[in-house]
Amino acid sequence: MKLIGRGSTGGDWMKLVLHIGTEKTGTTSFQRFCYRNREALLHQGIFYPDQLGNESHRFISMYALSLETFDDGIRNLGITTSEEMEAFYADVETRLGQQLEASPEARLCLLSSEHLHSRLRTVEQVERLRAFLAPTFDEVEVIVHLRPQVEVAVSLASTQARVGGTVRRGFFDQVTPQNIYYDYNRLIGMWEGVFGASSITCVPFKKQPDFLAWLAPHVGLDVKGLPSPARVNEALDIRVMAMINALVESGTSQRIDFRVLDQLPVEQKLTLDRAMGETIQARFVPDNQELIARRPELEPGQLQPDWSRYPKTGNLDLLDHDCPFAGSLAALVRHYNAEIDQLREAVKAT
Structure with missing residues (x-):
């Protein structure tokens, strides 16, 4: 069943904007802004779900994984069997479907998870995500915010330390194109191959570091009167x-x-x-x-x-x-x- 809301123009049409990061581009600040201003966004026809992993929609990235490729998110939910994994998939489908049906004024659904960049490593995982999302929406646009790789690595070093990992010179020896996390050509190619090249939009961080400032006019969002997103800086001394x-x-x-x-x-x-x-x-x-x-x-x-x-x-x-x-x-x-x-x-x- 196609679970879409009725747009503000009165037509049964809804677009999905899928923001996949990348990591270290201010995603936390952006997601917090959208989450805290959900009602204001919905008044403008933009639906930002609140049942898919709190401020970020981590359940969306987890949906693309399996027991063989699980991450800490799945582990933290205590999922250990294929039956539990299938129940999780069904729960995510229900959560999104019910929220869409409860938001008939929405013309656009905005999903955001940087884990779509960091956790999805194979075409099969992206295909699984598309099989879930594409039938639900009339149009899907995948947006990726690209920052120079060395800058991402420096920022990631603080995250490595925050979770209890060591950071020395050798940390940067691993920053290579062999890792799809850093290989934007291969990363974007994977998403192009599944969703189609015309459905992908790349935003250069160097030109536009403020993702919200870029996205607002792109989706017709008026941010006047809304509180500015608080800057979240996870860098360590x-x-x-x-x-x-x-x-x-x-x-x-x-x-x-x-x-x-x-x-x-x-x-x-x-x-x-x-x-x-x-x-x-x-x-x-x-x-x-x-x-x-x-x-x-x-x-x-x-x-x-x-x-x-x-x-x-x-x-x-x-x-x-x-x-x-x-x-x-x-x-x-x-x-x-x-x-x-x-x-x-x-x-x-x-």
């Missing part, structure tokens, strides 16, 4: 990243809670020197040029960073030093983690 390296290498399982990390000042971010930045980005030049050549909305140079922002000397070396007091640091963190756990239990008991 490089010295905090070095501290996390020390914790990991202490051999203990101690981690610093995200909420604590968010309170720590960011005075000195990770910065690559220009020579290293150019070396990393050069790995992607041939594929980027091939992508730009076939995408009319992209122009030469738009997937290259602004090299004037890269200093002659970076600070990556701060992450390559061993910490002589890693064990003592881990013991200190263990102590305060225990204190936090006790406070949580005390709050639960009240």
Whole structure:
């Protein structure tokens, strides 16, 4: 059954705009804006679901996965059997269908999940997603916000540290076209092959870093009077990243809670020197040029960073030093983690 709402013009027609990221392009801020302004968007005929994974529509990316390719989202739901996976698929279909039917004034459905970039790695996964979405809508546009790969890698380094991973020079050795996460030519090609090249729109981050500012006129959204999206910056101070390296290498399982990390000042971010930045980005030049050549909305140079922002000397070396007091640091963190756990239990008991 085709689950569409009745558009504001009175016709049974609805378009889907599927925003797939990429990661590290301000997706969290954009999604938070849309989620918190759902009613205002719906008044303008734009439906942003709230039953598909909270602010971001992570259930949409999870729908494309299977038990063999599951991610932490599926694991956190406790899904372990094929029957449970099938029940999850059915639940996502029901959630979207019911919300669409309850929003007859909508002319456009907006779905946004950067995990569609980071978690979907095969044509089969994208095909599964299309098989779910395409019959539901009259038109599908897939929008991807593309940032120079070296900039994505630097931002991803903070995320790696936040989840308890080490970041050293070797982290950047893995930033290669062999990883589809960074290979935009292969990534876009996969989505073009499934949804059709004319259904894909690439937005260069270098030209338009503010995705909402680009999208609003594109979909006919008037943002006047709506609160501006709060900027969400998950970058860590490089010295905090070095501290996390020390914790990991202490051999203990101690981690610093995200909420604590968010309170720590960011005075000195990770910065690559220009020579290293150019070396990393050069790995992607041939594929980027091939992508730009076939995408009319992209122009030469738009997937290259602004090299004037890269200093002659970076600070990556701060992450390559061993910490002589890693064990003592881990013991200190263990102590305060225990204190936090006790406070949580005390709050639960009240």
